[in-house]
Amino acid sequence: MRRHASLSRTAIAIVLVAxxxxxxxxxxxxxxxxxxxxxxxxxxxxxxxxxxxAPVIPADEQVxxxxxxxxxxxxxxxxxxxxxxxxxxxxxxxxxDILAELLDFERENYGHTYLTAEVIGRxxxxxxxxxxxxKGTTSGVQRGMPVVTGAGLAGVxxxxxxxxxxxxxxxxxQMAVNVRLQESRATGVLFGQASSDLRLRFVPLDAxxxxxxxxxxxxxxxxxxxxxxxxxxxxxxxxAYDVFQEAEVLPMVDFSRLELVLxxxxxxxxxxxxxxxxxxxxxx
Numbered sequence: 001m002r003r004h005a006s007l008s009r010t011a012i013a014i015v016l017v018a019x020x021x022x023x024x025x026x027x028x029x030x031x032x033x034x035x036x037x038x039x040x041x042x043x044x045x046x047x048x049x050x051x052x053x054a055p056v057i058p059a060d061e062q063v064x065x066x067x068x069x070x071x072x073x074x075x076x077x078x079x080x081x082x083x084x085x086x087x088x089x090x091x092x093x094x095x096x097d098i099l100a101e102l103l104d105f106e107r108e109n110y111g112h113t114y115l116t117a118e119v120i121g122r123x124x125x126x127x128x129x130x131x132x133x134x135k136g137t138t139s140g141v142q143r144g145m146p147v148v149t150g151a152g153l154a155g156v157x158x159x160x161x162x163x164x165x166x167x168x169x170x171x172x173x174q175m176a177v178n179v180r181l182q183e184s185r186a187t188g189v190l191f192g193q194a195s196s197d198l199r200l201r202f203v204p205l206d207a208x209x210x211x212x213x214x215x216x217x218x219x220x221x222x223x224x225x226x227x228x229x230x231x232x233x234x235x236x237x238x239x240a241y242d243v244f245q246e247a248e249v250l251p252m253v254d255f256s257r258l259e260l261v262l263x264x265x266x267x268x269x270x271x272x273x274x275x276x277x278x279x280x281x282x283x284x
Contacts, residue, residue: 098260101150105262112225113266115139117147119258120164127194128255129172131155135263136163144223144269148262152229152252153177153217157263167261170230170251171198179230180218184208187218190230190249198231200247209236209245222270 099116106114121132135141137160145157147167155175158168168175175192179200186207191199203209213233219226231249238245 095260098150102260102262105148105150109228112264114262115141115265117141117165117261117263119261122258123169127171127196129169129174129192129194130158131167131169131258131261133165133167133261133263134163136161136165138162140265141165141263142265142268146224146228146264146267148228148264149253149258149260151254152231153224154253154255154258154261156224165263169255170253171195171255177224177230178218178220179215180226181207181209181233182214182216184213187220188215188244190215196250197234198249198251200231200233200249202244203247205238205242205245207245209233209238209247211235213247215249222272224269225264225267 102114102116115135117133117135119131120134122128123130131147131154133141133147141157141160143157143160147154147156153170155167155169155172157165159166170177170190170192171194172192173194175190177190178187179190180187181203184207186203186209188200188203191201193199200215211233215230215233217224217226217228217230229252231251234248234250236245236247
């Protein structure tokens, strides 16, 4: 059927071209008027036949330009909505994973009371040394309370206002944490260095200290509860003429990715200074 229509169009086109040439020749000879009526009679049916062969677009498939614009606008709005929904779902999944880690920490360390807080500010320097949380004294937050994540110790509350608090991070140059090596049970002190790692000091020379050892809070000094993971030994420096050995320790917590944390609200630091300053019996 399509081939027949194509041939018909070709034949009609040839006839029309031939007629045009004939009209041109006759016009030059002054005989155009005599054949004008005749050609009109012959060509009119041909023109009508050619029009009938032209493809016809069904009415229901014809779309006005404005309708196309409206349809494109609708599709663009729906696309934007779906992208926004995808972002929201990804954020919900990420938050769910963080909350799951915090919940696991609570279950493994069930002897304390925890308060979930959101990070709303952070140290702008290259090495993150403090965070700002959205919970303060109205929520029971007090200075000295430990702050943890699912991985371990992040820091301690250093300041608190009614609706916010500041966390001094473990890697801060102002931080010193009494720790115990989980494998050898040897004790030492972890110092922040305002960098990405920590310095372990005051570990006895005869203590078993090697890369991969886990350092947890010891509870000594009364400033932190015991058994919170703090870091993992990366390298050891041991010299025969030193009194103690030292080590570089990598924190368990990735400070740059903190979004939600737990505040241990039932722990109050114990001030041991009055006891340490007590005079020995027999002294004035």
